């Protein structure tokens with residue numbers, strides 16, 4: 028009977044469908060050596076008592092305390108790791124000015140490996156403590172510190188997908204922060220891919236290289252083409268920014284007479300393992316191309332308030348068959364927490380649906396059918412992120428990895444107002460009220476990586 032690496036007993040919440048949450052009350056979760064959920068047993072199952080008998084009292088048996096609940100770990104599909112150093116600043120500027128006056132100077136400092144070590148280590152630890160078990164990172168143009176970020180994820184136990192950023196267009200990138208030239212950018216990207224694929228061989232939870240043209244304005248046509256070819260050669264993930272703001276969307280129309288989606292596709296950059304950030308200006312034709320190629324969207328609702336000039340029609344795009352996950356967009360978004368982004372996804376979608384200008388009649392004020400429910404926004408932060416990455420993550424279900432956060436609702440300093448509620452109400456309270464201190468433990472691929 029005793030063959031599992033860990034056995035947990037407790038109540039879990041996990042998406043069943045886009046609309047519905049599964050409540051697994053007092054289940055037993057059996058985790059194998061590889062860190063996967065091999066078996067889930069309900070209290071009605073005849074094996075339940077036998078399993079308890081075999082594991083109770085052992086070191087690898089974990090019973091959740093009263094007031095503790097399991098959620099899947101969050102999947103953050105868009106993090107600019109170096110921007111951790113400027114979190115919460117300069118958010119009153121428009122995107123172009125923010126990039127040029129704040130962000131590029133900060134990112135240029137990551138040529139210094141010691142500085143990178145300090146910032147990246149702090150970021151990865153903080154994201155884990157916020158319940159983020161998988162993160163898709165933009166690093167900087169520097170190959171060495173980008174590789175260091177992948178090594179830090181590997182060491183701290185987080186599933187990290189990391190990109191060395193490519194910016195080779197002298198018209199759009201400053202002299203002090205740019206790849207030396209196109210050839211060097213592509214060569215260093217290739218070396219980076221090979222090194223991270225090597226690192227992945229010794230990393231249980233996985234670390235993956237990501238081909239990362241920053242966005243179309245930063246890159247020459249030769250770089251975009253070369254990056255599409257490298258992604259195909261090494262079967263890597265691809266990430267970029269797509270149709271984020273009025274300025275960026277218009278820039279691409281000016282340069283290519285088409286939208287970002289079609290321009291990126293021409294360079295081989297839209298495929299099953301592509302994840303594009305923001306996408307606020309996608310029209311239906313762009314969305315159909317995303318669905319056809321398997322390209323996913325990382326929806327960054329906090330950041331969008333500041334930089335996107337609009338709200339992503341996430342419900343509509345999901346309806347059109349596009350995979351969607353959530354991103355913090357550190358530091359376009361000021362919060363490292365996907366809880367905050369779930370909340371903002373709901374809030375922004377309601378404002379889109381209802382409209383915001385009260386001088387316009389209610390009938391014409393908003394965009395009908397735009398709202399996201401709490402369950403749907405939770406789905407994006409978990410199961411939707413897993414689907415976007417085509418990895419068995421984001422759900423508490425058999426054959427998925429044991430990537431979970433244990434939420435303590437009874438912490439004296441951050442107690443949730445629960446007075447005999449039913450379990451679904453407790454789930455909703457966790458989604459809207461939990462703070463980082465309520466995250467008691469975080470596990471990734473069967474390993475405990477955080478405890479407070």
Ligand SMILES: Nc1nc2[nH]cnc2c(=O)[nH]1
Nearest residue numbers: 107241242268334356359
């Ligand atoms: N939000 C955001 N958009 C971008 N577009 C190009 N670079 C960036 C960035 O760092 N953040």
